[in-house]
Amino acid sequence: MTRSLSTTQPVRPGVVQQGISLLAYNTFRFHYQAEYFALAETLESLKELLAWANHQQLEVTIIGGGSNLLISADIRGLVIINQLSGIKSRELGNNRVSLTVAAGENWHHVVEHAVNQGWFGIENLALIPGTTGAAPVQNIGAYGVEVKDAIARVQVIDRISGDVYWVLAVDCGFAYRDSHFKGKWKDKYCITSVEFSLKKRSDFVLSYGGLANQITGDLSLLNVFRAVCKIRSEKLPDPNELANSGSFFKNPIVDPAKHDELKAAFPNLVSFPFGDDYKLAAGWLIDQAGWKGKKYQGVGVYEKQALVLVNYSEESAQALLALEAKIKASVFERYGVELEREPVQLPLLTTNPIDHGESIS
Template sequence: MNMRFNTDDVFAQRIESSIQENVSLATYNTFRFNYSAEYFAIAESLDSLKALLAWANHFQLTVTMIGGGSNLLISADVSGLVILNRLTGISAREHSGNLVSLTVAAGESWHQVVKYAVEQKWYGIENLALIPGTTGAAPVQNIGAYGVEIKDVLARVQVINRNTGDVYWINGRDCGFSYRDSFFKGMWKDVFFITSVELSLKKQAELLLSYGGLSESIGERPSLQAVFDTVCRVRSEKLPDPVVLANSGSFFKNPIVSQAQHSELKERFPNLVSFPFEEGFKLAAGWLIDQAGWRGKQYKGVGVYEKQALVLVNHSETNAAALLELEAKIKRSVLEMYSVELEREPVQLPLCRESQQ
């Protein structure tokens, strides 16, 4: 590597030697698009992450942090330094009352964290089973499923300041959470990278079964383990495994409309699938796309998953061009049919750098 630190520090030299040039990102995004990182390194500890950020700052490079790659749409080569988050570690602190504090490093698999909590008989995240990606990505996207969002159990988030290397905690209530959104995805995306999270779980709690027909799927004897098993089974039946078929899970957010627009749509489309949400209604994007005739359709080497129209899949493409074309066609047809604009859920790189999933 031609770019070098002017330092005799052994650790810094070791970090510098671990930085690779022109590395393919095909295995680091679940769409498997074959774009390259200008520079690439793996962070396995806070110290190594600090050193990598210092290196990037020294050479005035942009920094992109990625984790499992399951919420990324890479559409071009990524300039600057791409850091793969592999920070690991889980610890728990049981309080005298009903609460358990679970601290999880950002590089841990989210699903494995959910599985671990269920095995310990701790309540709060069982509805979020089998969501792909790393724990550090969960707050960025405010992941959610079956009526539960990560913000509901997130006590605080540990972050590293990209510019200074300082590490500190931010209370969950201060992270600007909303539907599939947070400050980490917006105003903080160029400043903070998540290094750890602390979850507030419960030793005993009511199971939330009212969303998405979960209670009917579980049967007459609901339990913490039964909820976990059912969510895993239902998600496996509806969503393709990215290891088998390249995809990033739900590609579009469920659009939110006003009560007036919902009433108008309901009159025109009596079978419209929708749910009350805040001051308006949340529409089922998968239903809109399905009704527009896209479910199971293929376009060049990509397509819409046959079992769930919310999921776009990559059959054979090595770049994102066809997928971006398909996305535009779907959005245009839904807008023309329902006057509803769909919004993409995966984060596009290198246009923005907010995701760690």
């Protein structure tokens, strides 16, 4: 454990800038500004930035790849871009290996690295945009696998004291697209590293989303990885080419009674068992409600996957928030199901976006 942040008055770090645009740091490419801004490339620089912000009584916002983020206004205080880097591994025995990854490492590159080493457990999570430090926050998941299934522990820094320590995965409050890092710990800790426990022998999960049918050639780790990449590339837009944050809505969870009601009314309903309940395919609900491919001002619903909202030309989030509200109201009116957003909104707005009645095309 490291020592607490110094109580002496810290000098403003030289890396801190003022009035910096965040357009390049969010994949929706909205053009909002940070009051103060800095890149943190080492643990020591991160501690120094936190110490300065604490002394100045500034709010601190930490961003990774900005791919699960909806910035909707200028951000007060200090915005830190987490660029901590480094990957190391060690043998655990029993055909398992520990992979420890710094929070700023690109997530897809980590998956690719594991696959190239012949380590199983995260191959279904290929091509999910963002950094490794963001993966536990959202408990990212795809094709029947959630990242919590492979996490052993998470290293954090206390934003106030500067103490750095490990939190076991079992204590992180992981749930469907959720964790304590997204909830009660979001203003307490910053993730600095993640340790994964991966397998050295095959243990594929292929039953979800038709993944098994997309594998060409022998059933191998590399071919499963390639199949996931192919499916995602065909269905989801590259944020570097079309601004988006990936899946915009969570798949709703309903109880058996509600599921039976919906199945009776909509026989083609797409759903999956989820414990004692059922998970509905949000993309199907939105598509059937008529939203796939629709455009609203300079934003819209992606033509190949209704779960994805895209930004064609807007510099602000107002149109996207209005479109989100329209989609949620439409789905609730048709199915009686509430949709919930996946991306984290910064800063959290307490008022609804103004709807000027512009047409949907």
